[in-house]
Amino acid sequence: MAHKQFRFLGVVAAAMVLAVACGGTSGGGTPTKTFKIGLVTDIGGLNDKSFNHLADVGLEKAKAEFKIQADVKESKSGDDYVPNLTDFATKSYDLVIGVGFLMQEAVGTVSGTFPNVHFSIIDGAGTDAKGVDLKHSNVQSLFFKEQDAGAMVGVIAGWLEKNGKAKKNKHVVGAVGGISIPPVNHYIAGYKWAAKMEDPSVNVLVGYSNNFTDPAKCKGQAQTQIGQGADVIFQVAGGCGLGALQAAGQGGVYSVGVDADQKDADASVIASALKKVDVATYTAIKNVVNGQFQSGALTFSIANEGAGYAIDNFDPPAELKTELDKIQAQIKSGALTPPADIP
Amino acid sequence: MSDEQLAVDMRGITKQFPGVLANNHVDFSVRPGEIHALVGENGAGKSTLMNILYGLFPPDSGEIHINGKQAHIGGPRDAIALGIGMVHQHFMLIPVFSVGENIMLGREPVAGPDFYDHARARTAINELTKRYGLALNPDARMGDLPVGLQQRAEIVKVLYRGANILILDEPTGVLTPQETKELFVVLRDLVKSGKTIIFISHKLKEVLEISDRITVMRRGKVVGHLTTKQTNEEEIATMMVGREVLLRVDKKPATPGAVVMRVENISANTDRGVPALKGVSFELRQGEILGIAGVEGNGQSELMEVLAGTRQVTGGRVLLGDRDITTYDARTERGAGVAFIPEDRRGTGLVLSFSIAENSILGRERSPTFSWNEFVLKLVAIKEWARRLVKEFDIRTPSIEVAARNLSGGNQQKVIVAREMGSKPKVLLAAQPTRGVDIGAIEFIHRRIVQERDEGTAVLLVSAELDEVRSLSDRIAVMYEGRIVSIEPPDAAEERLGLLMTGGGAPREGAA
Amino acid sequence: MPPIVRRLAGGLAMPFGSVVFAFVVGALIVGVTGANPFSAYAGLICGGLGIGCTQGENPALEISNTIVFVIPLITTGVAVALPFRAGLFNIGAEGQLLAGSMACAAIGIKFNTLPSPILLPMVLLGGMAAGAVWAGIPGVLKAVVGAHEVVTTIMLNYVAQWLLRFLIIGGPLQLGPGTSKSLPIGDGARLATLLPADNSLIVLGLPSSVFRVHTGLLIALAAAALFAFLLWRTSFGYEIRAVGQSQKAARYAGVSVRRTIILTMLIAGAFSGLAGAIQIAGVDHNLTDKYFSDTTGFDAIAVALLGLGSAVGIVLASVLFGALHSGGAIMQSDAGISSNLVLVLQALILFSIAANFVGAIRRGLPIGRKPSALPPELPPAAGLMSEAATAPPETA
């Protein structure tokens, strides 16, 4: 599909951009100008304990390092996306960042109106109403291969099951999703794929809480999966998923965090699948400050360390470490490609 | 006058409500062990004065002495502590609670930490009811009791709180004559056992029968202190109204014409589904006033509602001329020429927040006179109509835009009367047309009813005031327990009517 | 003072006072948490009304954005105010709006090839019908068994929410796997914007396509006018008000209370449904997940109350709430104050109106030109115990 093709192009573009960035980071002339950067969250808001928050973290980091004016608008409802993006655009911001794939259409519209303003969108592209990328030359998509991150934690889960190192070892692991939408399913796809690869007998339970904000809902999902024998629970539900981590801790099984390093959320968190939205945001800003804005897709994956994993409250056996390094290298090299859709 | 002798001594009580000076330097005193009647028209300030005594409102000025000591009554709790008890006109009873719970409320016997003690409650009530001869079942559900027993429960409630001074606000308004008699027996017994009773009423006969002394109020002021034995109905009435009252309505003999409305053996239920009408039949002729006498609650209200189209029949039929209008609703009834003055002026006759103009078309808003295609209102026509009614019926108001709420009771009633008569009906149903309005308005409304009759309208009148029925009617139908027990001539003796109303006496021929 | 001025002043005092109260308390909250309330409000006013902007905002754009928010508020405000007049509390405007947007999208997608003169009325009427059904259920339940409309409408709000999710996530209207929105509606189902959606046409210094004000504005204003006409100039409006003020008196006058309740709710639902349809036809052009978080129907309650249930009041209150909504984002980016402050202000306005409102009624003060916005006899909640709760007895 066109989508996949586009993805591929994105990877190439990203590699190029990074190559350039690595080549001469500070060679961008004399940045005496104060750059104006606007960030528009989706309805999750800054305290979503997920990607909106991480985008803000990246913005703050950039603010500390560059001479920029960083302004944030939280969208209270979907009706706010267009006016919020437009406001920054009319005020000639140097970069307007939209967070989340819910904003795709809005970014598509506003970027068309303001061809001279640079836009970045996290987890999406500037699309028309049918979800087709308009490929505006002033829009940069910041994509993530969540499946890469999902695969790495999937390796951990599968390896533990295969080697009898988990808590129950019934060859059952679980994933608790928020809503069945692409960013969520990419994670789960990689997770399931890798767990099966490590332990072909593993049963991967996938449930959806239909919610991103209520931890109790995800806790219930996780408890059910634990009741079904799952002893590694992967949360892919933002703030709601924090409940799943709690369920694991309480149920005496392992859990895996998502997006950010969720080590502190619960002692049961053995690892986190990282989607470095903060790095992506920071990178996008840095590129603009350095006069290196480039349209098209910038994809963050294991290959460019924009996605990955963290080992948290857990001391992995050497064998597992070896396995992780091996798989990571294979994904990096392209020898292994975690699927984007749940197998 | 020495203070020690007085059970209640209220001095210079003034209470101002928005727009009304309800009590204007009122002095009111009651001797211990007497039954003291407080009389006056509605709105004279009786209830306000008693509510102040019971602590429901603070007075703006004035002082209260109870048993010779100055008292500050900040709320009912204080009043109860001072031995004052009040039986309200609208009972303060909770239908879903038991009799016992209702009586105990506020002074509940407690076992353990805070448990309501049913056993002790029962004992206490039984003791009280025995002492005062007021039989009551403490375990019955209050809502299931007849009104008379509910009132009894109210009295027991007050006695249970140790009241020595009992205030009874219009206690007989809801009672049958039999129940009233029983109440009076109870009151006399209470006085014998040392209680003091304040009896609020505007029924002068009862006041003369039961009280020892009388205080008369008019427009927020006390206008007279009387000793019952030394006065009579006329004197009190004149004091109440401030002028001499025409007790008779001036009217020519009726000239009845053709039968307009024929009611054939109708039956209907109350809201609760209990039979209220058990086969009522009569005929109503052009140019006559048929009065319906009866103790309230014997089916009169339901009869009027059936005829007005707001209550369904369970049997029988109603004919207007040749048309069967049994199943007509209120709107079609009106369209057919049946006008209705409902008994509850504020509740059903008017929309209080509507202006006079708006109220003047209530029920006729879809008539061609007031709207195009039954939909778009003819505002100009409505205003003209309202102005005409205001003039013709002498409604005292600064403008037709004034909300009905802001009119006096009499003027409110006139708005209804004007609206209903103004449509030139064939049949006029008048339920309690003068209840609670001032004497001036009563006279006016009586005159207009007679005038309607003289213009050929058939009038059906229901009133709880036997005097009103007797003075207006050309024929009197007496209702008892959902039946018309007799149709009497207008000059039938009051005693005979009273007997018929309470289920005694033999019907005259022609009654159903 | 001439009476008309006095009445006008009396009518404005309460809503104006409520807004002032909210802003004062809001300023305290902002101040206590260590931020500058003045810069917060400056941002709010700039973003809402385009006045006093300091960061290069285009006033016309801010006004335009506010108007886009105002449009559905007016229509849903009417949908709340009309039942208020009948003594009914429609908390379900949100659910009815969702029903309208779902129907509009469904029709606009299904018949996307039809030309505008046919399709546009179809989607708008379809939305109205769906909203009417959604409000009709509580209407019928209230009229027939006395079920309290506050509770039933709240329940139906949730049912609509879940139905929406069903439709666009995995359901029949889903755009494609993994999306949470529908296909776009046909071009013929769209409401035109007042200015052409043209990126190259520069109006007031900006491409004209940023001015998103659409013809739905005219429909909304027409709805407000229709509401006023219906209420004050027709026998049906008279009956609605009679039922709202005194069900008994209305019944004695021959007004069918049941019929009036049901019809009132149907009409109110149609207004809400229209608001949903207008949003789809005029702004979004497809059904998206943004409706999961829509609060227009709840804001409408505040709008109806603040507007004292009158058409002009509703329009003015809608402008205020639209401006608050629109201004919140500017406040956040200009002054760094969380736009959640707007919710706090809205709540404070509500407290203040509610408290003053009934207080004023109880004290018997006339409010505004007409007797009162809410039935002064009983607050709407009193329906919990009113005669209607036990199903009004009615003659055939």
Add this chain to the structure above:
Amino acid sequence: MSGVEDIFRLLFTANLWQATLAAAVLLLLPALGGVISERSGVVNIAMEGMMLTGAFFAVVADLAWHNAWLATGVAVLAGALMATIHAVVSIQFRADQIVSGIAINIFAAGLTVFLVNRIYGIQDIGHVTPSESLPYINVGGLDQIPFVGKVLFQQNVVVYMALVLLVLVHVVLFRTRLGLRIRAVGEHPQAADTAGINVYLIRYSAVITSGLLSGLAGAFLAIGVSNTFVPNMTDGRGYIALAAMIFGKWTPVGAFIACVIFGLGEAIYDNNSIIHVSPYLLSMLPYILTLVVLAGLVGRSTPPAADGLPYVPGSE
């Protein structure tokens, strides 16, 4: 049809009922609050906001003082404070109680997030350590009883508290002097007033109690179940509790049964990783059930006679 079979099998698992009870308690506490408030004659749809406020302040306090009980106390007080606003506005100022309730809910949603922003900024509000959260307690001995042990005796401490409160509220409402007075005030405030009962005091206490209970539910949600605060984390529970209260005909036991039914729906829904029931239909179920009850198809639900009516002393 295997979905139906699966659900049937599920009904015999202790896990399901354990989850049901936990979910039910999150609804039961606000529902009990609602029962008390409305029995005293004050309509309360503000449980959602009180609960959310409680949740927020529980986390703030626990993060500050590292003591779950102290934090619970703060949450309960925060809920009560919101309830006090509702009480003042609707009792003292005789505001429309529904409008006031809506305002509380909006106020809580806005204020909590506003404060998170102001207090924690970019750090965001953190996580509560499980050892400093409200503990899950297995009741020694009893928790080993097959089935019942798991369902009833392996729960969070708040679940036990809630069950005790359920009994307490029932006994207080229907067996004590205080309960008689609360009900009297809700049925006929004039009668209560003339009997010397302080109507305002009772109503204030009842509304504030509903805030205490909702605040406790918020604490349970935040520092018992979730160990953090997420904006709008109550997710409509206050409204479902309202439905449960009506479903239960304004009685504590009835409300509890309704909460269990709703909790069961939630628990069954939680199994969507193993059985494939339509999540949307299941989520609609509590609301549709409540509509059915309100439609009188499952017996009438009649509120206290004076529910929602402000009391004006001396009025009739």
